[in-house]
Amino acid sequence: MSSEFFEEEKNKSSKVGDYKDVKIDYSMPDLSNDPFLIRKAEAAAKMLDRYGVPEALLQRK
């Protein structure tokens, strides 16, 4: 990945409304009941319940 790409993304992300450039698919399937995603989220929750998050995240303002 080139540094130019990330610099561009960084600059772009500071502009309000850039997400509107992404095409929205209103017919995208609802994934809220997808068993794979549910399993992944449950595993992640167990992980954070047990080990917490980086201290720096808790000190973030």
Place this chain on the structure above:
Amino acid sequence: MLLDKYEFEANDTFDSFSFESRGKNGIIKKKVNYRIFSRLPNGEPVYNLGFGDWTEETELLDDTSISNNGDRDKVLATVASTLLSFYEKNGNIPVYAEGTTPAKTRLYQMGINANLTEIQTVFTVYGFYDGKWVQFEPGWNYKAFLVIKK
């Protein structure tokens, strides 16, 4: 030269994204989903990144397949772009990522490793190693990752 990535589409809440991988094994539909699964003590949400192949027949995601489509870097760059898009719409939320298998997690790690300097201009990446979260550094095999936009 800008990094090659696939165009992607989002749902209207910008927590699900889809794109097509086009490579030596054909066209493979991919989906990236961000789902809240926890909250920090201050109430801030933490999201999980789910990423996999989309199976039209079952309308389910599958992270166990190995598509081997010859476009790993482009796919990973596209996933990183969806993360920026997710942040743009939903705010700077911590995002947790872990592969379904150690091999998948290593794949994520290789993608981060190979582009760490560039990635760190945009994101702060933490890795989970030996029972604790540490700032991501090359050369270590992490079990999971937490990403936040700078």
